[in-house]
Amino acid sequence: MDLDTVRTFVAAAEAGQFQEAATELAVTQQAVSKRIAALERGLGVRLFTRTPRGAALTIDGQAFLPHARELLRVAERAVASVRAGRRPLRVDVLTSRSAQSGLMRGFHRVHPDVELDVLTLFDIDTAVAAIRSGAIDASFRAVAAPGRPLPEDIESVRVLDEPLDLLTGPGHVLAGARSVTLAQLAGHRIWMPGVVPGTEWTAYYDDLVAGFGLDIEVTGPNFGSDALLDTIADTPALATFMGGRTRLIWPADHGLRRIPVTDPTPVYPHSLLWHRDNPHPALTTLRAHLAAATAGHDAVGTWRPGWVLPR
Incomplete structure (x- = not known):
């Protein structure tokens, strides 16, 4: 009609x-x-x-x-x-408990007037396709993995280098350490069932393994963070990596230990991706907030893959 x-x-x-x-x-x-x-x-x-x-x-x-x-x-x-400015700003984060989600919570506290729609997509290819189609306005990703350059119409900026912690149960041989070096982790079983071939985070851990001779196991289905924490707590031979700014809650009787990794400290590089022609005014506000709220890029004593884009 x-x-x-x-x-x-x-x-x-x-x-x-x-x-x-x-x-x-x-x-x-x-x-x-x-x-x-x-x-x-x-x-x-x-x-x-x-x-x-x-x-x-x-x-x-x-x-x-x-x-x-x-x-x-x-x-x-x-x-x-x-209509630009009238609909929510749609932003993709990797998981609801990740540092990326924490960045968006910080943005919301400073800019409560900006309506947000925060969602989770699986990998960088899915996120880039959603940005190009207009399904989302921005995505937090680690870019760009080897052989996977971003399309010319996608802009990116590195916004956070997140240190990795080692997470162990109370019976692990390293549970009492105040910190561990990457060299000390050689020969220990690090279990990470969420590492999926073809994803950007797998490219990151592949380089970490190659550079420091680590043993990362990806066997078994990924039943989520709760199941991972249960297994780490009950299995003295296993440990896992966890982002230092990842928010997790576990039962007190788990006795889990978060141990900083040093010499060098591996950092996971979070970047913000968006389409260069996106007109949403809140996207500019988000970019300005992240530029002011994050720091520590390329700090002395840290490690990241050579393919990580500069800030």
């Missing part, structure tokens, strides 16, 4: 005269008459009858009027849902 004819019908019904409706809509009276006639033909009913004072709704016109008004309201809501 043509919305211009519906809008003209509502204007004429509320004004009671075609001439007043024409003035309100900035068209001629003849245009109003043609639009009403076209709408009546499409509906197969008369909507108005002429009166000495102008035009009055017929019974069919009275029945159609509330639905016509609702059509216009729905159309306005549809336009508002995609």
Whole structure:
């Protein structure tokens, strides 16, 4: 149904005269008459009858009027849902407990007026496709893994280098250490079932393994962080890596230990990705907030893969 004819019908019904409706809509009276006639033909009913004072709704016109008004309201809501600045800023984070999610919580505290829609996508290819299609406005990712350069229309900036901790149960041989070096981890079993071939985080850990001779096991299904924590707590021979700013809660009797890794400290490089033509004003606000809120890039004594993009 043509919305211009519906809008003209509502204007004429509320004004009671075609001439007043024409003035309100900035068209001629003849245009109003043609639009009403076209709408009546499409509906197969008369909507108005002429009166000495102008035009009055017929019974069919009275029945159609509330639905016509609702059509216009729905159309306005549809336009508002995609109008820059009127819809939520859609941002992808890796998990709800990650440092990326923490960055967005910090942004929300500083800018509570910005409406957000935070979601989780699986890998960088999915995220980039969503950015290019307009499904999301931005994504936090580690870029760019070897052989996977970003498309030319995707911009990125590194926003956070997150140190890795070693997570062990109480019975692990390193559980009492205040810190451990990467060299000390050689020969220890580090279990990370969430490492999936083809993802950017797998590229990161592949380089970490190659550079320091670590043993990372990815066997078994990934049942989520709770199952991982249960297994680490109950298995003295296993440890895992955990982002230093990843928020986790576990039962007190687990006795888990978060141990800083040093000499060098491996850091996971979080970058923000967005489309260079994205007009959402809150995206600029988010980028400015992240530029001011994060620091520590390329600090002395840290390690990251050579393919990580510069800040």
